[in-house]
Amino acid sequence: MEFMELAKERYSVRKYKDTKLTQEQIDRLLEVSNLAPTGKNNQPHRIYVLQSDEALAKINEITPCAFHAPVVFMFTYNKDEDWKNAREEGIHSGIEDVSIVATHVMFEAVEMGLGTCWVNAYPNIEAEKAFNIPENEKSVLLLPIGYPAEDSEPSERHTLKKDLSEIVRYL
Numbered sequence: 001m002e003f004m005e006l007a008k009e010r011y012s013v014r015k016y017k018d019t020k021l022t023q024e025q026i027d028r029l030l031e032v033s034n035l036a037p038t039g040k041n042n043q044p045h046r047i048y049v050l051q052s053d054e055a056l057a058k059i060n061e062i063t064p065c066a067f068h069a070p071v072v073f074m075f076t077y078n079k080d081e082d083w084k085n086a087r088e089e090g091i092h093s094g095i096e097d098v099s100i101v102a103t104h105v106m107f108e109a110v111e112m113g114l115g116t117c118w119v120n121a122y123p124n125i126e127a128e129k130a131f132n133i134p135e136n137e138k139s140v141l142l143l144p145i146g147y148p149a150e151d152s153e154p155s156e157r158h159t160l161k162k163d164l165s166e167i168v169r170y171l
């Protein structure tokens with residue numbers, strides 16, 4: 001699909017069919033994740049594929065925002081590996097790195113006829129504990145992935161876009 005069409009097609013899916021993803025589908029999503037750029041190519045991101053009944057039960061217990069999808073990717077980054085800006089104290093690339101990697105997965109999922117929802121409103125530390133995430137990793141976002149339910153539809157917010165004149169400044 002042409003990218004503009006893909007971007008128009010995407011919306012946050014919050015209701016999924018039970019249909020499991022095949023290993024080939026998961027592999028394809030992971031393959032595209034590995035094409036994403038990261039700061040200095042440090043690749044500090046880690047992807048946890050929550051797909052076992054146990055892992056899915058855990059994540060659905062912690063947050064309603066896993067939406068009982070058949071698979072949930074949890075993205076973290078290794079705090080020791082992400083790029084640090086030597087010219088600006090406190091600026092580092094971990095969240096940006098994870099975001100661009102997850103964005104690659106999000107759009108490839110649409111291309112594959114799947115839906116996703118970007119989720120950052122979950123108890124990150126509780127999730128890190130639940131899945132024994134190493135101390136030096138930070139959990140950033142969840143991406144539930146699956147076939148949208150028959151009655152899934154975009155929320156009202158989906159089409160509420162500011163006019164570009166409010167957003168863009170030509171200098």
Ligand SMILES: Cc1cc2nc3c(=O)[nH]c(=O)nc-3n(C[C@H](O)[C@H](O)[C@H](O)COP(=O)(O)O)c2cc1C
Pocket residue numbers: 010011012013014065117118119120121122154155157158159
């Ligand atoms: C950084 C970020 C965090 C988000 N966190 C959540 C979330 O925790 N729960 C949720 O249901 N949706 C979440 N969303 C989805 C947004 O609410 C959604 O993208 C927005 O309302 C526009 O709707 P659309 O994705 O259908 O176009 C998040 C999206 C982004 C980009």
